[in-house]
């Protein structure tokens with residue numbers, strides 16, 4: 001099922017083809033800072049994401065070999081990518097229509113904020129899930 005999404009102002013727009021991976025919630029400090037709360041990322045194969053508007057897209061290298069895509073105009077956080085692994089994580093909240101998308105669990109729970117609880121019954125991991133969840137990196141591959 002193809003999906004579209006984008007940033008708040010429209011200077012970054014994308015289309016995905018094929019199924020979206022279940023959402024992984026990442027509570028690491030980087031996701032919390034860049035998104036203002038914990039991260040919620042689905043992902044697709046790199047070739048399944050087409051940028052239909054990239055005028056605002058900028059990248060920040062948040063760790064060696066890892067980059068986060070955001071809109072330089074409106075500040076929206078959109079993408080997370082371990083460069084070279086063939087996949088790209090997409091912030092679930094940037095989808096126009098998230099119907100059919102489900103959540104898989106929580107990672108890096110040891111870094112979560114103290115102001116909220118993780119109580120949705122999904123699997124919780126202190127760090128990476130070690131392959132239990134469909135993540136392939138610290139923000140859910």
Ligand SMILES: [Zn+2]
Pocket residue numbers: 007008009010011012056071072073074075076
């Ligand atoms: Zn924007």
